[in-house]
Amino acid sequence: MASLQEPWLLENGNLKGCSKEIRHGRTAHNMSSSSLRKKSDLTLVSKVRFVMLRQFLTNLQEVILGTKLSVLFPAIPLAIAAECYGFGRPWIFALSLLGLTPLAERVSFLTEQIAYYTGATVGGLLNATCGNATELIIAIFALSQNKIDVVKYSLLGSVLSNLLLVLGTSLFCGGIANLRREQKYDRRQADVNSLLLLLALLCHSLPLLFRMSGASAALTADPTLQLSRASSIVMLIAYISYLVFQLFTHRQLFEAQEESEDGDGISEEEPVIGFWSGFIWLVGMTAVISLLSEYVVETIEDASDSWGISVSFISIILLPIVGNAAEHAGAIIFAFKNKLDISLGVALGSATQISMFVVPLCIVVAWIMGIKMDLNFNLLETGSLALSIIAVAFTLQDGTSHYMKGLVLLLLYIVIGACFFVSKMPLSNGGIDTIVGV
Amino acid sequence: MESAGELSYMENGESNKSLMGKETCNNNGGVIRTAQNRSSSFMRKKSDPMLVSTVRFQMLRQFLSNLQEVILGTKLAVLFPAIPLAIAADCYKFGRPWIFALSLLGLTPLAERVSFLTEQIAYYTGPTVGGLLNATCGNATELIIALFALYQNKILVLKYSLMGSVLSNLLLVLGTSLLCGGLANLKKEQRYDRKQADVNSGLLLLGLLCHMLPLMFRYAAQPSGISIAKSTLELSRASSVVMLVAYIGYIIFQLKTHRQIFDAQGDGEDEDEEKAVIGFWSGFSWLVGMTLVIALLSEYVVGTVEAASETWGISISFISIILIPIVGNAAEHAGAIIFAFKNKLDISLGVALGSATQISMFAVPLCVVVGWIMRIPMDLDFSLLETGCLALTILVVAFTLQDGTSHYMKGVVLCLCYIAISACFFVHKIPAPLDQTIVNLELNSA
Numbered sequence: 001m002a003s004l005q006e007p008w009l010l011e012n013g014n015l016k017g018c019s020k021e022i023r024h025g026r027t028a029h030n031m032s033s034s035s036l037r038k039k040s041d042l043t044l045v046s047k048v049r050f051v052m053l054r055q056f057l058t059n060l061q062e063v064i065l066g067t068k069l070s071v072l073f074p075a076i077p078l079a080i081a082a083e084c085y086g087f088g089r090p091w092i093f094a095l096s097l098l099g100l101t102p103l104a105e106r107v108s109f110l111t112e113q114i115a116y117y118t119g120a121t122v123g124g125l126l127n128a129t130c131g132n133a134t135e136l137i138i139a140i141f142a143l144s145q146n147k148i149d150v151v152k153y154s155l156l157g158s159v160l161s162n163l164l165l166v167l168g169t170s171l172f173c174g175g176i177a178n179l180r181r182e183q184k185y186d187r188r189q190a191d192v193n194s195l196l197l198l199l200a201l202l203c204h205s206l207p208l209l210f211r212m213s214g215a216s217a218a219l220t221a222d223p224t225l226q227l228s229r230a231s232s233i234v235m236l237i238a239y240i241s242y243l244v245f246q247l248f249t250h251r252q253l254f255e256a257q258e259e260s261e262d263g264d265g266i267s268e269e270e271p272v273i274g275f276w277s278g279f280i281w282l283v284g285m286t287a288v289i290s291l292l293s294e295y296v297v298e299t300i301e302d303a304s305d306s307w308g309i310s311v312s313f314i315s316i317i318l319l320p321i322v323g324n325a326a327e328h329a330g331a332i333i334f335a336f337k338n339k340l341d342i343s344l345g346v347a348l349g350s351a352t353q354i355s356m357f358v359v360p361l362c363i364v365v366a367w368i369m370g371i372k373m374d375l376n377f378n379l380l381e382t383g384s385l386a387l388s389i390i391a392v393a394f395t396l397q398d399g400t401s402h403y404m405k406g407l408v409l410l411l412l413y414i415v416i417g418a419c420f421f422v423s424k425m426p427l428s429n430g431g432i433d434t435i436v437g438v
Numbered sequence: 439m440e441s442a443g444e445l446s447y448m449e450n451g452e453s454n455k456s457l458m459g460k461e462t463c464n465n466n467g468g469v470i471r472t473a474q475n476r477s478s479s480f481m482r483k484k485s486d487p488m489l490v491s492t493v494r495f496q497m498l499r500q501f502l503s504n505l506q507e508v509i510l511g512t513k514l515a516v517l518f519p520a521i522p523l524a525i526a527a528d529c530y531k532f533g534r535p536w537i538f539a540l541s542l543l544g545l546t547p548l549a550e551r552v553s554f555l556t557e558q559i560a561y562y563t564g565p566t567v568g569g570l571l572n573a574t575c576g577n578a579t580e581l582i583i584a585l586f587a588l589y590q591n592k593i594l595v596l597k598y599s600l601m602g603s604v605l606s607n608l609l610l611v612l613g614t615s616l617l618c619g620g621l622a623n624l625k626k627e628q629r630y631d632r633k634q635a636d637v638n639s640g641l642l643l644l645g646l647l648c649h650m651l652p653l654m655f656r657y658a659a660q661p662s663g664i665s666i667a668k669s670t671l672e673l674s675r676a677s678s679v680v681m682l683v684a685y686i687g688y689i690i691f692q693l694k695t696h697r698q699i700f701d702a703q704g705d706g707e708d709e710d711e712e713k714a715v716i717g718f719w720s721g722f723s724w725l726v727g728m729t730l731v732i733a734l735l736s737e738y739v740v741g742t743v744e745a746a747s748e749t750w751g752i753s754i755s756f757i758s759i760i761l762i763p764i765v766g767n768a769a770e771h772a773g774a775i776i777f778a779f780k781n782k783l784d785i786s787l788g789v790a791l792g793s794a795t796q797i798s799m800f801a802v803p804l805c806v807v808v809g810w811i812m813r814i815p816m817d818l819d820f821s822l823l824e825t826g827c828l829a830l831t832i833l834v835v836a837f838t839l840q841d842g843t844s845h846y847m848k849g850v851v852l853c854l855c856y857i858a859i860s861a862c863f864f865v866h867k868i869p870a871p872l873d874q875t876i877v878n879l880e881l882n883s884a
Contacts, residue, residue, distance in 0.1 A: 191841060195851050198837060202830045202855050206823075206862045213822040223865035230861040234854045245847045249624060393837060 062272050063281050067105055069326060075099040076288060083295055093303035096295040097322045103289050104134045105326035110282040116271040117278075124247045132158070132353055133286065134323045138293045139362050145297055148366075148373050153315030155359050156381050160416060161320035162351040163197075163392045166328050168409030170343040174335030175403025185340040187399035188253050192245070193348040194393035199238055200355040201389050203231040207376040221372075228374035229367055232360035239356040254345065310424045316381075317417050324350070340401055348396075380423065384416050507715050508724050511554065514547040514769065521548070521731060528738060534745035541738040542765045548732050549579040550769035555725045562718040569693045574800070577603070577793060578729065579766045581801050583736045588809055588816060590740055595758050597820050600802050601828060602759030603766065605859060607794040608642075608835045610764070611771050613852030615786040616838075619778030620846025628844040630783035633699050635839040637691070638791035642832045644684055645798040648677035649828065652819040667815070674817035675810055678803035685799040700788065753867045759824075760860050767793070783844060791839075823866065827859050 064070060079095035081087075111130050115123025135158050142150040174183060207224045214220035246254050271278070296319070304311045321328075327350065331343040359375070366373035377385070391412060395405050509515060524540035526532075556575050560568025580603045587596035619628060652670045659666040692700050716724070739762070747754045764771075770793065774786040802818070809816030820828070834855055838848050 187841070188843075192847055195834070195838060195848065198830075198834045199851050199855055199858075202834065203858050205826060205830060206858060209823045209826040210862060210866065223867075227862050227865050231858050234858050234861075238851060238854050241847065241850045245845075250845060250847075390833075397837075397840070 069102040072102045089299040089302035090306045093299040096292040101325045113271045113278045117275040141293045141297045157316035157320040158354045159351050164409045164413035167347040168406045170331040170335035172406025177336045178338050183401040190396040193352045197389045225374050232363040235360040313420045517547045520544040534742040535749040538742040538746035541735040558721045586736045586740045598758035602763040603797045604794045606763035607790050609856035612790040613849050615774045615778035617849025622779045632842040638795045639836040678806035681803040755863045
């Protein structure tokens with residue numbers, strides 16, 4: 001595989017730490033989406049005569065074609081074309097959504113590749129911040145267009161999707177595939193995540209209760225905002241200590257299982273592209289994600305009108321399914337192999353990251369931009385969140401699993417989806433006074 | 439320490455001394471020292487009898503050594519001068535916020551001394567009565583403040599201060615203990631017996647149910663406009679009786695049938711004085727005296743809370759829920775942290791959870807019953823925001839403690855929950871006049 005090693009040798013010289021330490025950079029998150037990769041077939045490229053061209057094409061092949069989801073890549077230029085030539089706006093929405101799916105997976109791949117060069121800790125940090133880059137970028141675009149409800153709904157939907165859909169299908173499929181075997185996982189990781197989710201629930205419930213118990217909307221709007229901003233800082237502090245806990249002091253609780261996977265060929269310890277090319281690809285893909293996210297956020301109302309589905313359903317159910325597709329598939333595959341620790345790490349880790357990092361970050365960004373976003377996600381959404389977190393915390397507290405647990409979580413998700421399907425709340429741009437009267 | 443021995447001998451005769459000898463020098467004696475007593479014992483310091491032994495007259499000497507034991511026997515004694523200052527401020531009409539602050543400062547060492555005196559008396563009365571004494575007087579400060587607020591018809595201050603005590607014990611004391619213990623013992627495994635935590639969580643959930651029923655009852659009856667204030671009151675009084683029955687059951691469980699779950703860990707401590715340092719009657723009279731002073735200062739506190747709130751610009755709910763409990767719990771708090779440092783989590787948990795259970799299952803229903811007798815309409819409806827905070831707190835704590843191990847992350851989360859709740863009450867400004875029954879006001883405006 002000489003041609004494989006040439007590109008990164010040319011770019012990087014001595015690889016930093018090609019040792020056991022790199023394995024630690026492969027968090028559950030990375031390992032799960034790695035199951036969607038396929039080995040590049042370099043025979044076609046090796047026929048090209050010029051060395052530089054060959055390296056460039058190898059690079060291209062690794063990045064663009066290195067995943068089974070690359071069949072969705074053509075949706076990106078189609079979406080851009082649809083926007084330029086003024087096709088139907090629902091088409092732009094649908095094509096952008098389809099284009100986002102492989103991009104999210106590629107960003108995770110590139111983050112993992114870069115992590116090989118930067119060491120375990122920075123790699124873990126990179127994963128912790130960019131792991132949900134898609135959701136973060138969609139949320140910030142919605143904020144800049146002052147669609148606060150879309151932000152709240154899409155972030156809430158991400159948490160619900162990770163906690164109920166991804167976890168439920170993983171436990172269900174894993175349970176069915178391993179009917180005769182005992183399925184165990186380390187409950188300490190699940191406990192820490194559940195605890196952080198309960199803290200997030202408290203921070204969401206306080207503004208809601210405050211608003212509900214207060215006199216009038218006008219009087220309580222300002223204190224609710226201050227309370228939300230203070231709670232966001234609290235949540236960010238909790239997230240930073242969670243990172244310290246996970247990456248420094250109690251790392252042994254979170255390491256992905258180290259047994260060798262039986263020849264599915266993904267356990268290559270070496271990166272396949274160089275550091276700078278990985279970095280450039282990452283920046284480029286993030287720019288494309290931003291573009292598609294902007295289309296999504298702009299056209300969401302038109303899609304909702306023409307398809308007859310409420311905006312809340314699209315934001316809470318459809319958007320997160322798309323954004324999470326790659327992790328979702330990976331979590332199911334690892335559950336099939338009875339490696340529940342990895343599936344749990346993916347699902348719970350994503351949920352924790354979104355609720356303790358992305359949500360407070362959006363509030364702080366809104367604070368800087370002068371937009372009044374608070375943590376009051378309204379009664380129906382906060383209630384669904386509370387019951388989901390309680391159900392998941394209870395489900396995961398004993399350290400074993402079977403398919404019934406997955407089935408229950410899945411059915412919870414279906415019920416919540418049905419609830420938002422029928423609820424047609426008007427979308428208000430102020431985002432402050434959509435209180436359900438008690 | 440011959441003066442101490444003489445004192446107790448002179449007051450109690452021979453029989454008691456032998457009783458002391460038998461009961462206190464074996465295992466049973468160790469049981470008297472509940473978690474609460476042991477935690478506040480860190481605030482004590484050994485009395486130095488050298489100075490006193492130079493005084494010539496024997497009675498005077500005994501009196502002075504008694505005084506030294508009781509007044510100067512704690513590191514918090516530096517705050518004692520706040521008591522006469524508070525009384526002077528009230529008599530000479532200094533600013534009312536000053537009276538409030540000085541009374542709060544004076545209450546801190548008094549609470550610790552009452553716990554010390556209770557422990558000393560328990561040496562003479564045996565473990566069971568000692569445990570009962572501790573169970574009732576352990577949170578004497580909070581109880582007395584609550585009764586005064588009830589008497590002055592400031593029901594909101596009463597509800598807020600009791601709820602703030604529960605929240606402070608469950609989140610602040612427990613959180614800082616787990617955090618400091620986790621940081622100090624990073625490489626060690628920290629375990630505790632989860633059965634004690636489970637019993638306390640069960641009782642707290644019962645208390646939560648009794649609080650939520652009147653609240654939901656009120657919201658359910660709102661649309662139809664029926665006045666349900668009377669029914670809510672009756673429901674609250676019945677629930678209070680239920681909670682008191684549960685508390686009595688808990689005491690029987692803790693002191694008689696399942697004592698082994700609650701025994702403070704019996705390894706040799708370096709403060710292992712098994713003998714009382716003051717006599718029974720002197721301890722008793724000191725206890726009565728200190729309770730009277732606590733009552734006086736509590737009256738000042740309750741009387742001046744509005745003035746302090748207006749002058750300092752902080753809402754009354756913040757003062758009642760956050761400031762007053764921190765002061766009242768200071769000694770236990772410090773003790774719980776020190777025991778967590780030494781990786782003796784059972785004691786820290788016993789202090790924090792035991793106090794929370796005592797307040798929510800004993801002090802609160804007792805106030806409702808006393809209000810019943812005094813014909814004051816105090817009910818268990820603590821309004822939506824407070825009950826919601828209580829529910830989420832109990833949920834988080836029950837979940838945190840259910841696996842029997844600990845690390846610093848648990849402490850971090852609990853402390854941050856407390857900070858979020860404090861922020862909530864910091865921005866929460868309830869309407870000013872407290873002397874009316876605000877329950878009716880809320881019913882009308884909601």
